[in-house]
Amino acid sequence: MTADEVVLSAEVFEAFRTAIADGPIDFDDLYARYDHETERFEFETTETTRTGLSEAELHEAAEEHASFVTNWWFVSSVLGDRSADRVAFVRWLEAADEHPVPARYDALASGMDRSWGELHIMATIDETGQRSYEIRHEDDAAVSTDALDVYTNPLDAREIGTFDSGGQYRPLRTAPSLPTGWVFPDLSAIEVCETVDAFYPATIANWYRESEGTLDIDHWRDTAERQTGIYGIIDELDEAAVNRIAASCCVDSQCLKRREWEYDAETELSADGGSGVFPCREPCSLVVAAARKWTTLEREEPQTYEFELTPSEKEQLEALIDAVADDRTDDIREADVYEGANRYRARYLREKRIDEHGNLSGTPTHPEESEE
Amino acid sequence: MQSLVIVAHGSHLNPDSSAPTHNHADTIRAVGAFDEVRTGFWKEEPSLREVLRTVEGDEIYVVPLFISEGYFTEQVIPRELRLDGWDVSEWDSDGLSASHTVLTATDIDREVHYCGPVGTHEAMTDVLVRRAESVTGDPDVGDGFGFAVVGHGTERNENSAKAIEYHADRIREMDRFDEVQALYMDEEPEVDDVTDYFESEDVVVVPLFIADGFHTQEDIPEDMGLTDDYRTGYDIPAVVDGHRIWYAGAVGTEGLTADVILERAEEAGASIGDALEAVRERTRSTGTSDSAGSNEPAMGD
Numbered sequence: 001m002t003a004d005e006v007v008l009s010a011e012v013f014e015a016f017r018t019a020i021a022d023g024p025i026d027f028d029d030l031y032a033r034y035d036h037e038t039e040r041f042e043f044e045t046t047e048t049t050r051t052g053l054s055e056a057e058l059h060e061a062a063e064e065h066a067s068f069v070t071n072w073w074f075v076s077s078v079l080g081d082r083s084a085d086r087v088a089f090v091r092w093l094e095a096a097d098e099h100p101v102p103a104r105y106d107a108l109a110s111g112m113d114r115s116w117g118e119l120h121i122m123a124t125i126d127e128t129g130q131r132s133y134e135i136r137h138e139d140d141a142a143v144s145t146d147a148l149d150v151y152t153n154p155l156d157a158r159e160i161g162t163f164d165s166g167g168q169y170r171p172l173r174t175a176p177s178l179p180t181g182w183v184f185p186d187l188s189a190i191e192v193c194e195t196v197d198a199f200y201p202a203t204i205a206n207w208y209r210e211s212e213g214t215l216d217i218d219h220w221r222d223t224a225e226r227q228t229g230i231y232g233i234i235d236e237l238d239e240a241a242v243n244r245i246a247a248s249c250c251v252d253s254q255c256l257k258r259r260e261w262e263y264d265a266e267t268e269l270s271a272d273g274g275s276g277v278f279p280c281r282e283p284c285s286l287v288v289a290a291a292r293k294w295t296t297l298e299r300e301e302p303q304t305y306e307f308e309l310t311p312s313e314k315e316q317l318e319a320l321i322d323a324v325a326d327d328r329t330d331d332i333r334e335a336d337v338y339e340g341a342n343r344y345r346a347r348y349l350r351e352k353r354i355d356e357h358g359n360l361s362g363t364p365t366h367p368e369e370s371e372e
Numbered sequence: 373m374q375s376l377v378i379v380a381h382g383s384h385l386n387p388d389s390s391a392p393t394h395n396h397a398d399t400i401r402a403v404g405a406f407d408e409v410r411t412g413f414w415k416e417e418p419s420l421r422e423v424l425r426t427v428e429g430d431e432i433y434v435v436p437l438f439i440s441e442g443y444f445t446e447q448v449i450p451r452e453l454r455l456d457g458w459d460v461s462e463w464d465s466d467g468l469s470a471s472h473t474v475l476t477a478t479d480i481d482r483e484v485h486y487c488g489p490v491g492t493h494e495a496m497t498d499v500l501v502r503r504a505e506s507v508t509g510d511p512d513v514g515d516g517f518g519f520a521v522v523g524h525g526t527e528r529n530e531n532s533a534k535a536i537e538y539h540a541d542r543i544r545e546m547d548r549f550d551e552v553q554a555l556y557m558d559e560e561p562e563v564d565d566v567t568d569y570f571e572s573e574d575v576v577v578v579p580l581f582i583a584d585g586f587h588t589q590e591d592i593p594e595d596m597g598l599t600d601d602y603r604t605g606y607d608i609p610a611v612v613d614g615h616r617i618w619y620a621g622a623v624g625t626e627g628l629t630a631d632v633i634l635e636r637a638e639e640a641g642a643s644i645g646d647a648l649e650a651v652r653e654r655t656r657s658t659g660t661s662d663s664a665g666s667n668e669p670a671m672g673d
């Protein structure tokens with residue numbers, strides 16, 4: 001289908017004519033008005049300018065340029081009552097700001113893709129100008145729909161996003177661990193928003209606020225000082241610790257939101273905020289809860305310990321920390337004893353260097369206490 | 373456009389924590405009482421900070437899916453939702469009687485109706501009883517049965533004990549069960565000694581908790597002696613000291629809890645038509661929103 005082949009239904013034309021009678025329409029390269037004195041219509045697009053039209057002539061013009069009229073109808077009636085952020089999101093899905101209507105219709109006819117976190121969203125159009133949307137995991141972009149589990153209810157996205165592919169609970173909805181293997185093949189404009197919101201709650205609202213220049217950012221200090229109860233202590237953490245938290249939790253490998261909060265309005269964190277399409281406007285509850293643990297850990301004073309390790313054993317400890325921090329332990333092959341974080345290697349190291357009390361090199365964690 | 377926002381605790385560790393909230397939201401969506409139903413969480417997403425900005429309606433009813441008045445309903449939720457001018461005196465409550473108030477949420481610059489918690493509503497008594505029906509599989513359960521309502525003690529929250537007493541009294545007044553007793557986890561009368569408090573051979577035990585988790589799935593079953601190790605599960609009923617203990621798990625997983633959420637919103641002014649009837653019917657015919665007396669082990673938060 002191309003933009004020229006779009007058909008105008010009687011219903012859409014009627015809505016169009018009635019709307020013009022109420023007042024001029026000026027939307028996405030379509031301008032139309034009714035002159036109550038002359039009882040004539042005007043109809044103008046980037047492709048035509050017609051004045052002094054009778055209703056029949058208006059109908060003819062609207063049919064010839066049906067892409068403009070159905071486009072107006074889609075936004076005014078399908079999206080009419082929706083909140084501004086959702087309208088903006090649906091318009092963004094078809095890059096409405098970038099392409100004039102006929103070019104956009106041509107592009108939609110063959111499908112327009114957008115990426116939102118790990119979601120791959122495709123917008124298409126039928127010959128009446130009705131949009132529909134498909135959402136799947138970006139890693140499944142090339143997979144045949146037949147090979148995926150098909151869903152129709154946007155709220156099912158909530159269940160899909162609750163566990164990762166290994167069956168682990170995902171406490172952070174924007175962690176890059178969404179499982180694959182599913183598709184929502186045919187969503188309406190309203191449903192596509194609902195589905196995205198179920199996968200990634202409030203991301204549309206915050207993305208929109210940011211695009212409008214009204215995103216309210218609560219920096220670390222605002223957030224920390226607001227806490228009460230068991231989280232009231234996290235304002236003890238200094239900038240260096242907060243920087244470590246951001247580097248640990250908020251980088252793209254851990255969370256697909258783009259961190260916009262800083263230590264405070266004057267003090268930027270050097271940790272990478274990420275390049276996600278939707279922003280993070282304040283430290284989330286997961287970060288706040290983890291910060292509580294780090295606050296108590298940071299209260300401890302460093303101590304000097306003496307350990308005996310071979311150079312390779314020291315490197316192996318480093319490799320173990322890396323493997324856990326980068327979530328690679330599952331990828332290390334059972335017999336790959338060249339990997340420091342290999343299970344057999346770790347067990348051997350434990351046999352050799354950790355005593356029956358669990359102390360590394362037999363060195364007690366609290367030397368004074370253990371002497372008593 | 374009328375919107376319902378259910379706010380709850382949620383968990384970073386245990387997906388069961390938010391399951392009842394989602395289930396009740398789905399029930400209310402299905403009966404069409406509101407144009408939209410949203411959920412917001414302290415520990416999950418959307419957060420309490422951001423849930424209101426996902427709401428499209430202009431008549432907004434916020435119902436806390438919490439057991440009692442206290443820290444969350446009085447401090448955390450109003451602060452996180454940014455309810456301008458909130459003060460606990462708004463509710464003029466004795467610890468059980470918070471109903472609703474209207475305040476502007478500065479996040480969205482719209483008024484919201486902020487309701488009292490679900491757990492202290494009188495209709496919650498019916499949910500406790502429905503839970504007993506579910507776990508015994510007997511819609512007329514009562515005769516020959518004792519009923520224990522279990523909660524935290526006053527140590528954690530004074531009002532939580534008030535809510536337990538309140539519902540235990542109301543169940544007693546129904547004259548349906550042979551004996552009714554309030555029991556606590558951290559004070560006397562303790563749930564550990566459940567069999568000491570009942571003469572009836574059969575005792576239904578229902579914790580007044582919103583969701584199943586560490587307390588309801590690990591502590592209480594072990595404390596009562598249903599099992600030595602929660603990981604191995606337990607029978608329903610389980611025999612302890614010659615009593616059959618019908619342990620129901622968290623009352624908040626019972627489908628009828630959706631009814632209490634609706635009652636809160638209706639009292640705050642929401643027009644919900646015949647949704648209450650529809651929810652009662654629906655949750656009766658489909659049973660519970662969670663398997664009765666789930667004995668699957670789960671991690672607590």
Ligand code: SF4
Nearest residue numbers: 249250255280283284
């Ligand atoms: S604070 Fe924001 S960026 Fe960091 S982990 Fe939480 S949601 Fe992601």
